[in-house]
Amino acid sequence: MAELDSERPAEVAIDTRLDPAGSALVTVSGDLDISNAGTLEQAVASITAERPERVVFDLSGLRFMDSAGIAVLLDCAGKVNTVRLRDPSPAVRRVVELTGLTDVLSIES
Amino acid sequence: MGLVVTAALALTSLAVYNRNERRLLNLRVRELNLVLAATVPSIETPLASAAELAHATDGSPQKFRAFMVPYVGHGRQFASVSLWPLTTPRLAPTAVVGAAPILASMPDKARQFFAHTKPSGSLNLTGILGTARPSLGFEFSSAGRKPGLAVYAENPLPTNRRSALEGNNAFSDLNYALYLGHSRRSADVLVTSVKRLPITGRQASDVVPFGAGAFTLVVAPKGSLGGTFFKDLPWIIAVLGVLVALAAALMTDRLARRRQGAEQLAGILDRVAAENRQLYTEQRSISQTLQHALLPDTLPVFTGLRMNVLYVPAASGVDIGGDWYDVVAVDDRRVLMVIGDVSGHGLRAATTMALVRHAALAYVAQDPRPASVLAKLSDFVNSGSHDYFATVLCALIDVDAHRLTITSAGHMAPLLLDGEHAEFVALHVDAPVGVAGNSHYHEATVSVPPNATLVAFTDGLVERRGEVLDVGLARLRDMATRQQLPLDDLLVKLARELASDDHNDDTAIVGIQWQN
Numbered sequence: 001m002a003e004l005d006s007e008r009p010a011e012v013a014i015d016t017r018l019d020p021a022g023s024a025l026v027t028v029s030g031d032l033d034i035s036n037a038g039t040l041e042q043a044v045a046s047i048t049a050e051r052p053e054r055v056v057f058d059l060s061g062l063r064f065m066d067s068a069g070i071a072v073l074l075d076c077a078g079k080v081n082t083v084r085l086r087d088p089s090p091a092v093r094r095v096v097e098l099t100g101l102t103d104v105l106s107i108e109s
Numbered sequence: 110m111g112l113v114v115t116a117a118l119a120l121t122s123l124a125v126y127n128r129n130e131r132r133l134l135n136l137r138v139r140e141l142n143l144v145l146a147a148t149v150p151s152i153e154t155p156l157a158s159a160a161e162l163a164h165a166t167d168g169s170p171q172k173f174r175a176f177m178v179p180y181v182g183h184g185r186q187f188a189s190v191s192l193w194p195l196t197t198p199r200l201a202p203t204a205v206v207g208a209a210p211i212l213a214s215m216p217d218k219a220r221q222f223f224a225h226t227k228p229s230g231s232l233n234l235t236g237i238l239g240t241a242r243p244s245l246g247f248e249f250s251s252a253g254r255k256p257g258l259a260v261y262a263e264n265p266l267p268t269n270r271r272s273a274l275e276g277n278n279a280f281s282d283l284n285y286a287l288y289l290g291h292s293r294r295s296a297d298v299l300v301t302s303v304k305r306l307p308i309t310g311r312q313a314s315d316v317v318p319f320g321a322g323a324f325t326l327v328v329a330p331k332g333s334l335g336g337t338f339f340k341d342l343p344w345i346i347a348v349l350g351v352l353v354a355l356a357a358a359l360m361t362d363r364l365a366r367r368r369q370g371a372e373q374l375a376g377i378l379d380r381v382a383a384e385n386r387q388l389y390t391e392q393r394s395i396s397q398t399l400q401h402a403l404l405p406d407t408l409p410v411f412t413g414l415r416m417n418v419l420y421v422p423a424a425s426g427v428d429i430g431g432d433w434y435d436v437v438a439v440d441d442r443r444v445l446m447v448i449g450d451v452s453g454h455g456l457r458a459a460t461t462m463a464l465v466r467h468a469a470l471a472y473v474a475q476d477p478r479p480a481s482v483l484a485k486l487s488d489f490v491n492s493g494s495h496d497y498f499a500t501v502l503c504a505l506i507d508v509d510a511h512r513l514t515i516t517s518a519g520h521m522a523p524l525l526l527d528g529e530h531a532e533f534v535a536l537h538v539d540a541p542v543g544v545a546g547n548s549h550y551h552e553a554t555v556s557v558p559p560n561a562t563l564v565a566f567t568d569g570l571v572e573r574r575g576e577v578l579d580v581g582l583a584r585l586r587d588m589a590t591r592q593q594l595p596l597d598d599l600l601v602k603l604a605r606e607l608a609s610d611d612h613n614d615d616t617a618i619v620g621i622q623w624q625n
Contacts, residue, residue: 064576068453099538099541100518101540
């Protein structure tokens with residue numbers, strides 16, 4: 001795992017895609033924590049405004065996520081029928097498991 | 110020519126000073142408003158929880174008293190709290206904790222007040238009661254409930270209604286007056302720092318919403334808000350300006366003037382930066398004061414157990430966090446421990462935390478089994494239009510039986526230390542409260558070895574960016590295993606070593622140690 005400079009705010013890259021069939025794909029990469037979770041929150045809000053059936057978060061490029069990131073995912077799960085997490089790293093997967101959320105945020109790898 | 114410029118500069122600077130003072134004063138009144146508004150939950154939520162408890166227990170005076178006792182008395186939220194059934198022919202409280210309510214000695218006023226209160230889900234205010242010891246009364250009726258039971262509290266106003274803000278308080282540079290409602294009449298003043306009303310001179314005012322009513326807040330600076338530097342600035346410029354003008358007249362050296370101007374500007378910028386740092390520090394102290402006001406200030410004393418708690422605010426930023434804890438005695442052999450973390454940061458997370466915390470205590474008073482407490486708490490959070498969630502760990506401790514019954518709603522398992530060994534308690538982690546669709550919680554029962562120590566914590570203690578959580582958990586376990594310290598020192602050691610210097614999350618730690 002790369003050494004992180006904790007003095008700097010975490011950097012995250014977000015890409016959103018909505019297909020006509022009513023499924024959304026949100027690709028999140030980098031590090032997601034309290035300092036930048038708001039960016040994802042806004043991206044997710046613009047997606048859920050389109051009322052998709054399901055939202056898939058591609059997390060294969062996400063190295064780290066804390067409880068602020070979990071809050072955004074949960075908020076999304078409350079607004080659409082299905083939320084899936086695709087290919088999370090062990091660090092991200094453990095946060096979901098330790099928060100008792102494997103039933104709410106189903107993981108597909 | 111130079112003197113004209115100097116005079117103009119001095120005048121401009123005086124105008125800037127006046128404008129800055131007004132701006133700062135407006136900022137301060139808004140800050141003070143925020144702090145006052147943030148104290149509403151510490152009054153409202155215990156009464157709201159007591160109202161729910163009263164409805165759930167058909168107005169049981171015993172349950173009411175047991176729940177309210179920790180909130181009543183000197184230095185606590187209320188001087189007097191009482192439970193009033195409203196459907197009986199004679200209007201009188203069935204349970205009183207603390208002083209006898211003044212309202213009980215004023216039957217007409219009481220009838221009139223309770224007839225007009227609506228079950229709005231917020232506080233109703235009586236107005237100022239009594240003359241010998243004037244008090245303010247608050248009533249809470251749950252929204253959507255039939256009026257039938259009212260929870261009523263009273264607090265005396267300070268003697269002569271005067272109270273100065275403490276010297277180390279972030280607002281000690283202000284004079285203030287707080288009025289009931291939208292009035293500014295002296296008769297309606299609740300508390301003020303000045304001998305004579307009204308407050309005169311430069312002032313700002315704001316309305317503080319309070320339950321179904323409001324307060325009006327008027328503040329005025331005691332001295333200069335921007336510090337003496339800004340007050341003196343017009344004179345400094347005048348004096349410097351004269352020197353500059355003389356230098357200009359003698360040497361007509363424009364470069365020299367420019368350089369002096371630049372140096373002067375650099376000096377001013379330095380001072381502004383210093384003022385900003387001071388404002389930041391004050392804001393931070395306000396946040397921490399609030400957080401401490403929202404958390405319990407005393408723990409129960411229990412034979413056979415040693416207990417301690419530690420709250421560490423985030424190292425950076427001025428935000429308030431959503432971490433909380435509670436330790437309450439259920440009966441003479443059982444203690445209930447709650448620790449939790451409401452999602453989000455800032456004032457909203459802190460007030461939500463106060464709401465969830467008091468609701469949990471009310472459910473504990475009904476039935477202390479952890480799975481039952483969390484199921485009710487989950488229903489409570491799901492029933493509103495809330496968009497937050499909270500991780501909560503709830504443990505019922507049977508002291509003599511050395512037994513622990515524990516439930517986790519998305520919260521990390523506590524560490525159980527037994528001499529050289531330390532293991533996280535094995536339990537099934539259910540979803541956090543506030544996650545729709547979940548209201549069933551698992552309980553685990555664990556035997557506790559003699560002289561063992563239970564350490565429960567929030568994620569700030571183990572979470573570090575760029576690291577799998579298990580690494581942080583292992584670090585905590587190793588650190589705790591190596592220590593042979595008294596409980597108080599152990600908690601301080603863990604907080605100091607593990608809540609890393611750059612942590613941007615708050616941390617709460619609860620330690621419970623068996624004495625046999």
